[in-house]
């Protein structure tokens with residue numbers, strides 16, 4: 001291979017990189033820029049029940065979410081900022097009365113420890129807007145053994161084949 005051809009291939013490879021990167025970020029959802037709003041702004045945008053859970057760390061009553069019975073293929077996105085958080089492939093019936101997943105989409109949620117019930121629990125929230133989603137427990141099914149116990153009101157379901165909502169700005 002002569003040098004000219006080699007450098008041409010190198011340039012082509014370089015120009016393809018951003019395209020590949022864009023494809024990956026769309027599929028796996030990390031790297032969306034953070035969305036910062038005040039509680040007052042969120043309260044004006046969201047139904048009261050969703051606001052209470054997402055930004056006042058409320059917990060919906062068990063068994064009240066229609067998403068408990070949602071069995072279709074699709075994506076579960078943050079009800080506040082629309083970031084995709086879970087795929088239906090990781091949803092399972094935990095019997096708790098809350099929508100449960102054994103895995104979040106890569107980079108979709110962040111965690112911290114809370115002590116609201118005295119003993120420590122792992123709280124998790126949307127990595128983009130910070131909206132509270134639920135808690136992670138270690139009694140989930142394989143392959144992760146994790147149970148993401150999610151408030152249904154903090155999620156919205158998008159059936160496979162329908163466009164995902166635009167990220168809220």
Ligand SMILES: [Zn+2]
Nearest residue numbers: 078081126129
């Ligand atoms: Zn969010």
